[in-house]
Amino acid sequence: MTHEELFQHILKKRSYLCVGLDTDFTKIPVHLLDQEDPVFEFNKQIIDATADYCVAYKPNTAFYESLGVKGWGSLQKTIDYLNHNYPEHFTIADAKRGDIGNTSAMYAKAFFQSMNFDSITVAPYMGSDSVKPFLEYKNKWVILLALTSNQGSSDFEELTIHRKSGGFNAENVSHKHLYEMVLEKSQAWASHEQMMYVTGATKATEFEKIRKIVPNHFLLVPGVGAQGGSLEDVSKYGMNKTCGLLVNSSRSIIYASNKTDFATAAQLEAKNIQTQMSHFLKTILLK
Amino acid sequence: MTHEELFQHILKKRSYLCVGLDTDFTKIPVHLLDQEDPVFEFNKQIIDATADYCVAYKPNTAFYESLGVKGWGSLQKTIDYLNHNYPEHFTIADAKRGDIGNTSAMYAKAFFQSMNFDSITVAPYMGSDSVKPFLEYKNKWVILLALTSNQGSSDFEELTIHRKSGGFNAENVSHKHLYEMVLEKSQAWASHEQMMYVTGATKATEFEKIRKIVPNHFLLVPGVGAQGGSLEDVSKYGMNKTCGLLVNSSRSIIYASNKTDFATAAQLEAKNIQTQMSHFLKTILLK
Numbered sequence: 001m002t003h004e005e006l007f008q009h010i011l012k013k014r015s016y017l018c019v020g021l022d023t024d025f026t027k028i029p030v031h032l033l034d035q036e037d038p039v040f041e042f043n044k045q046i047i048d049a050t051a052d053y054c055v056a057y058k059p060n061t062a063f064y065e066s067l068g069v070k071g072w073g074s075l076q077k078t079i080d081y082l083n084h085n086y087p088e089h090f091t092i093a094d095a096k097r098g099d100i101g102n103t104s105a106m107y108a109k110a111f112f113q114s115m116n117f118d119s120i121t122v123a124p125y126m127g128s129d130s131v132k133p134f135l136e137y138k139n140k141w142v143i144l145l146a147l148t149s150n151q152g153s154s155d156f157e158e159l160t161i162h163r164k165s166g167g168f169n170a171e172n173v174s175h176k177h178l179y180e181m182v183l184e185k186s187q188a189w190a191s192h193e194q195m196m197y198v199t200g201a202t203k204a205t206e207f208e209k210i211r212k213i214v215p216n217h218f219l220l221v222p223g224v225g226a227q228g229g230s231l232e233d234v235s236k237y238g239m240n241k242t243c244g245l246l247v248n249s250s251r252s253i254i255y256a257s258n259k260t261d262f263a264t265a266a267q268l269e270a271k272n273i274q275t276q277m278s279h280f281l282k283t284i285l286l287k
Numbered sequence: 288m289t290h291e292e293l294f295q296h297i298l299k300k301r302s303y304l305c306v307g308l309d310t311d312f313t314k315i316p317v318h319l320l321d322q323e324d325p326v327f328e329f330n331k332q333i334i335d336a337t338a339d340y341c342v343a344y345k346p347n348t349a350f351y352e353s354l355g356v357k358g359w360g361s362l363q364k365t366i367d368y369l370n371h372n373y374p375e376h377f378t379i380a381d382a383k384r385g386d387i388g389n390t391s392a393m394y395a396k397a398f399f400q401s402m403n404f405d406s407i408t409v410a411p412y413m414g415s416d417s418v419k420p421f422l423e424y425k426n427k428w429v430i431l432l433a434l435t436s437n438q439g440s441s442d443f444e445e446l447t448i449h450r451k452s453g454g455f456n457a458e459n460v461s462h463k464h465l466y467e468m469v470l471e472k473s474q475a476w477a478s479h480e481q482m483m484y485v486t487g488a489t490k491a492t493e494f495e496k497i498r499k500i501v502p503n504h505f506l507l508v509p510g511v512g513a514q515g516g517s518l519e520d521v522s523k524y525g526m527n528k529t530c531g532l533l534v535n536s537s538r539s540i541i542y543a544s545n546k547t548d549f550a551t552a553a554q555l556e557a558k559n560i561q562t563q564m565s566h567f568l569k570t571i572l573l574k
Contacts, residue, residue, distance in 0.1 A: 022390070024393075060386070060390055060393075062384070062386055062390045062391070062393035062394045062397065063390075063393050065393070065394065065397040065398075066393040066394070066396040066397040066401065067397075067401070068359070068363060068397070068401045068402070069356060069359050069360045069363055072355070072356050072359040073356045076355060076356055094386075096384065096385060096386055096410070097349070097383065098383060098410060099347070099349055099381075099383055100435070100436070100437040100509075101437065103309070103347055103349045103350075104349070106311075106347075106349035106350050106352070106353040107349045107352065107353070109353040110349065110352040110353040110354075110355070111352075114353065114354070114355045115355070123383070123385060123410045123412050123413075124412060124442075124443060125410050125411060125412045125432055125435075125443060125444065126410075126432065126435050126437060126439050126440065126443075126444070127437065127438070127439020127440055127441065127442030127443055127444065128438070128439040128442050129437050129438050129439040130437065130439050131439075145412055145413065148387070148412075148413050149387070150387040150388065150413060150414065150416050150417065151414070151415070151416050152413050152414020152415040152416040152417050152418075153413065153414055154414065155411075155414030155415050155472055156411060156412060156413075156414055156465065156468065156469065156472075157412065157413070157414065159448050159450075159465070159468060160448065160449045160450070161446050161447065161448060161449065161465075162447045162448065162449035162462055163446075163447070175449055178443065178446070178448075178465065181443065181446060182443065185442055185443075222387075
């Protein structure tokens, strides 16, 4: 999928909502447990109920891996279902992978070739050659972790980097956060046509700073909803001229109810968020 | 497995070799391709041939994921085979995972509970709460990425961190590499009884510095062999009083031959490395 196609889908749906399919087996409504594959059945109903109100789906691989071979099968069925029935929707493998070159190439094969996801989240710690193999697939995306929404983001992501520039005797010393260095350096690896960034919504005040470094990129924003971020702040400070935001909500949508009405409850919650997003698109993007 | 049990196994085998099961389907000898599960059959024969000369096995999950559901099945069979037949061997899921707390807990469940690996490699970028869920399992280990052996390690791992200590008006400014900060900070999360570090063998000169920060921890050292590190340097600068090293070799062992003699060739290569290790244990550890 191209940047422009994603933007057009956002305008059409008047939504930049991404639904996180973090499907925890222990939270699936009991009436689904006698199905052959309860996880897939749950996902299928959530997808059908929310597709009109979102533009992206993001299964987090951890929830599937925790169920072993069967879980991996549920993930495969979920992405196949999305690709077959909702090809307009942007799909994100939230896998946070990253390894040396030949190994990252294997992960790229797993998620882009075998499963045909549009994108994958990648951890930047190991640097350029751990990311580049993912960029060899046309119209596939790397979503690089920059500033995450968890408490531990202060441990390393927000450390201050000391840099001298201009050669040995230079007096130009600059101080930047590690996550800002990730945003800066990685722009040499791919443009906003193939790279997005994870930027946590609990730090809306940081968005202005982030937008100075990456004005044109899409940002995947977790942490709205259960993790406590404000959709208004994110939209106000993060939106650019092609929207540039995918705001994720997982638990508050998919677990809106744990009874037989779970899909309807998820739909209501997604619709509620979409209504707010439609408002922000009108007042910020189209003003 | 405890630190002491691993050390005793090293003394018994006179080896600190870890065999990396990075089993690439395209490199499996052709005569195995008519087996029901060629990847597992390859691993089984490699394991049986090398078990006398090594103390650990490390499948890299990327190679299995690239084959989809069937690959995940081969990984499950491989760890089951190891746990059943070689319980003394330390097993490492080289998965480089790491996510927000509730998600890392799912990865911990996948690798420690469903699969029963002894350890998992974890990426530090997202900080403490992305690592801690893995530490809730008794006698299971986190192997945290510190300094990796790839070229991209210079992008972020070797950046200089600027730190003021001692309060607002302090003049104490220190400069450390990011990977040194990872080593330092993470020691507050677990002791050398539950934490190891990945430190790349292509930087043997860095080992002295690393050993000042983590004198008692085991270090998992990739990059000896195909990636070009020197076993002698690693042993000289990295060994501590309980050995403290697991040196990994993948490609140079498992692809020593691509013909019907692949297992014998792997055995010879493993035995050759074990002979060198036995010498270094005698001259460095037991001197």
